[in-house]
Structures are given as structure tokens and as C-alpha cells.
Amino acid sequence: MKKVIISLIMMFGIISSTSFAGTLVINTDTSDAAPKEAFEYIIKKFEEENPDVTVKWNVFDHEGYKQSIRNFLNTDPPDVANWYAGNRMLPFVRAGLFEDVSDIWKDSGWVDGNLSENMEHAKKSMTIGGKQWGIPYTYYQWGVYYRKDLFTANGISVPTTWDDFVAACATLKAAGITPITIGSKYLWTTAGVFDYLNLRTNGYEFHMDLTLGKVPYTDPKVQAVFDKWDELVKPGYFLENHAALSWQEALTPMVNGEAAMYVMGNFAVAPLKEAGLRDSNLGFFQFPEITPGIPMAEEAPTDTVHIPSKAKNKTDAKRFLIFMSRADVQEEINKILGQLPINKNSSVKKGDPFLAAGLNMLNNAYAMAQFYDRDAPAQMASEGMKGFQEYMSNPDRRQKILERLEKVRQRVYK
Amino acid sequence: MELNNSKPKRITWWQKNQIKISPWIFLAPGLIFFFIYVIAPIFVSIGISFYQWDGLSPSIYVGLQNYIELLDDEYFYISLWNNLKWLIFFMLAVPIGLGLAIFLNQIVFGIRLIKSLFFFPFVISQVVIGLIFTWFYQPNYGVIAPFLDLIGLEGFSILANEDTATYGIIFAGLYPQIAYCLILYLTGLNNINPEQIEAGRMDGAKGFHLFWNIVLPQLRHATFLAIVVTVIGALRSFDMVAIMTQGGPYGYSNVLAYYMFEQALSEYGYRMGYGSAIATVLFTIMMFYILFFIYRMYRNEREDNN
Numbered sequence: 001m002k003k004v005i006i007s008l009i010m011m012f013g014i015i016s017s018t019s020f021a022g023t024l025v026i027n028t029d030t031s032d033a034a035p036k037e038a039f040e041y042i043i044k045k046f047e048e049e050n051p052d053v054t055v056k057w058n059v060f061d062h063e064g065y066k067q068s069i070r071n072f073l074n075t076d077p078p079d080v081a082n083w084y085a086g087n088r089m090l091p092f093v094r095a096g097l098f099e100d101v102s103d104i105w106k107d108s109g110w111v112d113g114n115l116s117e118n119m120e121h122a123k124k125s126m127t128i129g130g131k132q133w134g135i136p137y138t139y140y141q142w143g144v145y146y147r148k149d150l151f152t153a154n155g156i157s158v159p160t161t162w163d164d165f166v167a168a169c170a171t172l173k174a175a176g177i178t179p180i181t182i183g184s185k186y187l188w189t190t191a192g193v194f195d196y197l198n199l200r201t202n203g204y205e206f207h208m209d210l211t212l213g214k215v216p217y218t219d220p221k222v223q224a225v226f227d228k229w230d231e232l233v234k235p236g237y238f239l240e241n242h243a244a245l246s247w248q249e250a251l252t253p254m255v256n257g258e259a260a261m262y263v264m265g266n267f268a269v270a271p272l273k274e275a276g277l278r279d280s281n282l283g284f285f286q287f288p289e290i291t292p293g294i295p296m297a298e299e300a301p302t303d304t305v306h307i308p309s310k311a312k313n314k315t316d317a318k319r320f321l322i323f324m325s326r327a328d329v330q331e332e333i334n335k336i337l338g339q340l341p342i343n344k345n346s347s348v349k350k351g352d353p354f355l356a357a358g359l360n361m362l363n364n365a366y367a368m369a370q371f372y373d374r375d376a377p378a379q380m381a382s383e384g385m386k387g388f389q390e391y392m393s394n395p396d397r398r399q400k401i402l403e404r405l406e407k408v409r410q411r412v413y414k
Numbered sequence: 415m416e417l418n419n420s421k422p423k424r425i426t427w428w429q430k431n432q433i434k435i436s437p438w439i440f441l442a443p444g445l446i447f448f449f450i451y452v453i454a455p456i457f458v459s460i461g462i463s464f465y466q467w468d469g470l471s472p473s474i475y476v477g478l479q480n481y482i483e484l485l486d487d488e489y490f491y492i493s494l495w496n497n498l499k500w501l502i503f504f505m506l507a508v509p510i511g512l513g514l515a516i517f518l519n520q521i522v523f524g525i526r527l528i529k530s531l532f533f534f535p536f537v538i539s540q541v542v543i544g545l546i547f548t549w550f551y552q553p554n555y556g557v558i559a560p561f562l563d564l565i566g567l568e569g570f571s572i573l574a575n576e577d578t579a580t581y582g583i584i585f586a587g588l589y590p591q592i593a594y595c596l597i598l599y600l601t602g603l604n605n606i607n608p609e610q611i612e613a614g615r616m617d618g619a620k621g622f623h624l625f626w627n628i629v630l631p632q633l634r635h636a637t638f639l640a641i642v643v644t645v646i647g648a649l650r651s652f653d654m655v656a657i658m659t660q661g662g663p664y665g666y667s668n669v670l671a672y673y674m675f676e677q678a679l680s681e682y683g684y685r686m687g688y689g690s691a692i693a694t695v696l697f698t699i700m701m702f703y704i705l706f707f708i709y710r711m712y713r714n715e716r717e718d719n720n
Contacts, residue, residue, distance in 0.1 A: 185662060241553045378683070382680075389663060
């Protein structure tokens with residue numbers, strides 16, 4: 001019996017000691033095809049450059065990861081984990097589960113040039129309490145995706161002002177086409193519309209104040225956003241029954257030519273093209289200006305990598321984060337992802353008009369919002385988006401909804 | 415003889431108490447696990463309901479704050495009201511199951527196959543049923559869309575409408591539940607005493623009278639069981655809601671079980687304390703019902719024994 005116990009102890013000793021020497025454990029939620037391929041590439045390249053490190057990579061299901069990260073950060077922390085920027089990482093930072101990586105941002109040693117300079121525009125969304133908590137590696141633009149052929153057939157040119165936009169909707173509606181498609185079953189799509197109306201009506205600073213809980217939801221400026229929203233909801237410019245559809249299901253009317261526009265992220269391009277749309281009939285434009293003179297800020301959600309504070313191999317984890325921030329690495333992974341690199345020295349995949357338009361738009365953006373559910377705390381976001389969906393189905397309940405959201409705000413931010 | 419009497423055999427403590435103790439030894443593993451996985455979590459959960467806790471940071475004691483907030487929470491009342499709708503309309507499974515059972519309780523060629531086909535919905539996972547019914551309800555291109563067109567509800571979406579969403583889910587939930595009640599009644603019908611029916615016939619009872627006064631009383635046990643499983647099914651209606659609407663549109667098809675999950679464990683939730691408070695309310699409702707159920711069972715058994 002004693003022998004067995006001793007040999008067991010020895011076995012565990014061997015196992016744990018081998019896992020210390022140069023093993024880098026990485027957990028990611030990259031279960032979809034393109035992100036998975038991107039990480040396969042990164043890990044292979046990292047191992048080639050660092051032959052002394054063996055990477056152990058665990059891929060989690062994209063949805064399940066949101067639950068598992070809360071467990072594994074505490075109980076079985078990897079050395080690197082991916083997550084999202086903005087307020088989405090706040091609970092982990094506050095609970096002391098993410099490692100402060102400000103030193104990488106200050107002086108990364110083998111990064112070509114200064115990181116803070118090369119990723120200046122993303123630094124803000126990685127900063128909490130004056131420190132940086134991770135490295136961003138990809139982002140993508142939001143905006144309006146539209147059917148070029150339907151616009152041409154109805155004599156509409158790409159709208160750049162709010163009046164043009166509303167007029168375009170009216171023309172399309174009169175022609176029997178649903179102006180804007182949306183699937184709000186999973187709620188977050190409504191936040192994209194709200195964010196853009198808010199960013200264009202009140203500007204980026206107000207968006208941040210609202211999501212940080214500094215402004216009441218009953219504020220006249222919030223009312224102004226809903227006044228604009230009324231102009232689209234009340235005449236029925238959005239797809240009917242949107243509450244029953246997921247965002248993917250709401251693509252169908254657009255593919256069939258029954259709907260003309262979709263306020264969406266760039267990830268919608270891939271399924272739209274798979275369903276048969278081409279560069280010739282699918283286009284992208286920036287969400288039009290509402291209040292003249294307000295600088296145009298955009299939605300650009302950022303994906304990030306972090307080091308859990310309980311990680312065993314922090315040295316190699318930092319090497320990996322530095323590696324992920326490099327211009328050449330970001331260039332390659334974003335070519336695979338079909339998204340935009342954060343490092344401004346990376347070049348973008350050529351021949352993709354959507355990425356080119358997105359890059360151009362974001363390079364000229366005044367500021368970048370992460371998205372309502374990443375900038376606002378989770379509890380506020382869930383109630384907020386529920387409210388937006390209810391409003392889109394019952395615009396006359398606006399006041400009641402805003403009062404309820406205000407009640408939630410007072411609870412969440414106290 | 416005398417010697418034997420003067421030296422009585424020593425009876426050990428174990429021998430004296432063996433009969434009393436051994437059942438407890440056999441029960442012990444079950445009891446221990448029942449305590450760890452059922453009893454203890456109830457009290458832990460009630461305890462958490464007095465805290466504000468996101469599962470990561472240290473928890474803060476807030477007293478009855480979660481319950482006070484619950485009283486002022488619109489979505490809580492919507493969920494409670496929906497639970498009531500579930501309780502009432504889910505009960506339809508019992509008479510429909512009974513009707514089908516009586517219909518199928520005949521001896522014709524292939525009846526065994528037909529019976530098993532009727533039982534099939536209960537074998538399919540609830541998740542699959544929820545998914546398929548969601549497709550049925552799909553506006554414009556779902557299976558029922560042409561029928562909705564006929565009655566002038568073109569493009570009407572049952573699951574996107576706050577007034578109909580819950581009924582749509584309950585209807586989908588009835589599909590397997592009817593099959594369950596059906597099988598309970600079929601076994602019940604097997605045990606019916608044919609002599610009593612003969613006697614009833616001789617006394618001139620037929621049709622509905624025969625059914626109501628002779629058959630139904632003998633199905634008492636099956637009815638009781640069917641009602642019990644249906645009530646429990648209604649109260650824990652979680653999977654259907656999760657698959658079909660996620661409580662939507664805007665929380666109007668929520669039930670307490672799902673609302674608890676949404677607050678405590680979903681992507682945007684992690685209000686463990688508030689979720690536990692909802693769980694405690696749901697537990698209290700169920701407790702009343704379970705106590706009544708146990709009391710009935712106890713009384714029935716005593717009647718049967720007498």
C-alpha cells in the first residue's frame with residue numbers, strides 16, 4: 001500500500017513538473033471555422049519561432065466558453081485565454097483574475113516599434129484603472145450592408161445624411177421592399193441600431209457616459225435618440241416579426257431581395273456571400289450623419305488575449321502576447337479571419353472591398369465604441385437590449401421602458 | 415440445565431440491534447448522496463439569496479434586498495403569471511391522453527405498433543421538439559403559415575407576439591406530455607376489472623355513464639399520477655422556453671425556472687443572489703404542492719391498507 005502511494009506521488013510529481021517546463025496552455029473559444037484556422041496558424045508559427053515552448057491548446061465551444069471561463073480562471077487557469085475588450089473584461093479584472101500587462105504595452109522588447117503607438121486607437125478599450133489587461137489582435141467594423149441592385153432599381157443613391165436615409169426607406173417601403181431587415185431573437189442586434197443612432201445623435205462621449213452609467217436613461221438626449229428611432233419604427237421600416245428571428249434568419253429576406261439593408265457587423269458578409277450575393281449586388285456604407293458637426297465614431301468590437309493572474313507559465317505567456325501583437329502576425333491571422341488587424345503597421349487582405357471600406361472608415365473614425373453589450377456592464381446590457389426589442393415592437397411604450405431602464409441603471413451602477 | 419441457566423450466552427450490542435441498524439446501513443449511501451446533492455443545495459441556495467454575488471467577487475450580505483426587488487420586478491410577475499398559464503393549459507394533456515388511451519385500448523391488427531407510435535413523442539428529446547415547433551411557427555414559411563393565411567393572419571408570428579408566445583410553447587410542450595399521460599392511462603386500462611364492467615352493463619349502464627361511473631373510478635391511480643407529472647412538468651418547463659424563445663419577446667414568455675437561469679447563469683446574468691431568490695420562490699410554490707401530494711399518497715395508502 002505504501003509503495004502504491006509513493007509511486008502515485010512520484011507520478012504526480014513527474015506530471016506536474018513536466019507541465020511546468022516550457023508548456024504553454026492556451027484556452028480559446030475559437031470553435032468556428034475561420035477563427036480556429038487562425039489560431040492553428042498562430043500556434044504553429046509560435047512553436048516554430050520558440051522551439052523550447054510546447055503549446056497545449058484547448059478549444060471551447062463559442063457559447064459554452066462564456067460559462068467555462070468563469071470556472072477555469074479560478075480552478076484550472078491556462079497561461080493564455082482569449083476574451084473581449086471594454087467592460088466585458090471588467091468583472092475579471094475587478095476579481096483580480098487577469099494579469100496586468102502594462103509592461104508589454106510600455107516596452108515589449110521585440111516588437112517593432114512602440115506598442116502603445118502602433119495600437120494607440122485600441123489602447124483605451126484595453127485600459128481599466130490606468131493599466132492595460134491584455135492584447136487586442138483583431139476587430140471589425142459595423143455599418144449598413146445593402147443590396148446595390150435594389151438601390152439602383154429604385155433610383156436611390158447611398159445616403160450620407162439622416163434625411164436621405166429616411167427618404168430611402170420611404171422609397172423602398174413604397175416599392176414593397178422591407179427597408180431594413182433585423183433579427184432580434186437574441187436581442188443584441190437591436191443594440192447595434194441603438195448605438196449608431198446614439199453615436200450619431202449625441203456622439204461618442206455621450207455613448208460612453210451612458211454605458212458607464214453617468215447619465216439617466218430618462219435624459220432628454222436619450223429621448224432624442226428614440227425620436228430618431230421612431231422615424232424608422234413607426235412607419236414600419238424594420239422587418240416584421242424580427243423578435244422571432246435570429247440574425248442569420250433575418251439575412252434570408254435580404255438574400256431573396258425582399259429587404260434592402262441590414263445594420264450589422266462585417267461578419268455578416270460571409271454568410272451573405274455563401275447564400276449567393278456577390279460584390280456586384282452587395283454593398284456597404286457608413287451609418288449616415290444625424291446631428292451635423294458631431295464627429296463620426298464607429299462601432300468596432302475588439303477581440304483580445306489575456307494572461308490569467310493564476311497562470312503557471314507567465315514568462316512564456318508574455319512572449320505569446322508580444323508575438324500576437326506583432327504586425328506580421330496580426331496581418332496573417334486577420335487575412336484568415338477576414339477581419340481587420342489592430343497593429344497599424346499590418347496591411348489588410350487585398351481585393352476585399354468590405355475590409356477596405358471598413359479600414360478606411362475606421363482609420364478616419366473619431367473614436368471606436370466596443371458595442372453596447374461590451375461597453376455597458378452585463379446586467380445593464382441585458383435589460384437594455386430587452387427594452388430595445390420591446391420598443392421596436394411597441395414604440396408607444398417608450399416612456400415605460402426608459403423608466404424601467406433607469407431603475408436598472410440605479411441598481412447596477414450603485 | 416442449571417449450568418446453562420447460570421451462564422447465559424453473551425449477546426453483543428450488534429446482535430441486539432442488528433435488525434434495527436441494518437436498514438440504515440443499506441440506506442446510508444443513498445441518504446448521504448441525497449443529502450449532499452438535494453437537501454444541502456436547497457439550504458445553500460436559500461442562503462445565497464440573501465447575498466449580492468456575481469460568482470467571482472466576494473459576496474455582500476444584503477438581507478432581504480433581493481426579495482424586495484423581486485416584488486418590484488415586472489418580469490418576475492410576468493414569469494409567475496406564465497407559470498400559472500402553464501399549470502392550467504398543460505393540464506389539457508390529462509383528458510386528451512385519456513381520450514387517446516381509450517381510443518387505442520382495443521384489439522385490432524397492429525395495435526401494438528400504433529400504440530408505440532403514439533408514445534413516440536415522449537421518447538424524442540424536448541429540445542428537438544422545441545426546435546421543430548419553432549420551425550412550424552416560423553412566419554411566412556412555417557408549416558402552419560398557410561393556415562394562418564386562411565384566417566387572415568398573414569405573416570403572423572406566434573413566438574414573436576407577447577400575447578401568444580407562451581401559448582405557442584405550451585402547445586409544443588403538450589405534444590410529448592399527452593403521450594406520457596396516454597401511456598399512464600393505457601397501463602391503467604389494462605388493470606380494469608372486466609367483471610365490474612359486465613356487472614355495470616347488466617344494470618343497464620352504457621356509453622358515457624359506464625365510463626364515468628365504472629371505468630374512471632378504477633383509473634383513479636392513473637389520473638392521480640398523470641396530474642402529478644403534468645403539474646411538475648408545468649412548473650419545471652425550462653427546456654422548451656430556452657429552445658423556443660429564450661423568454662422572449664422581451665421577457666413575455668419567461669417562466670420562473672428560466673428567469674432564474676437568465677438572472678443567475680446566462681451570458682448577461684451572474685446575479686447569483688437574485689437568481690437564488692427566484693429559485694427560493696419557485697421552491698416554495700413547489701413545496702406546497704409536494705406536501706399536498708405526499709399527504710394524498712399517505713392517506714391513499716392507509717385507505718388501501720384498511
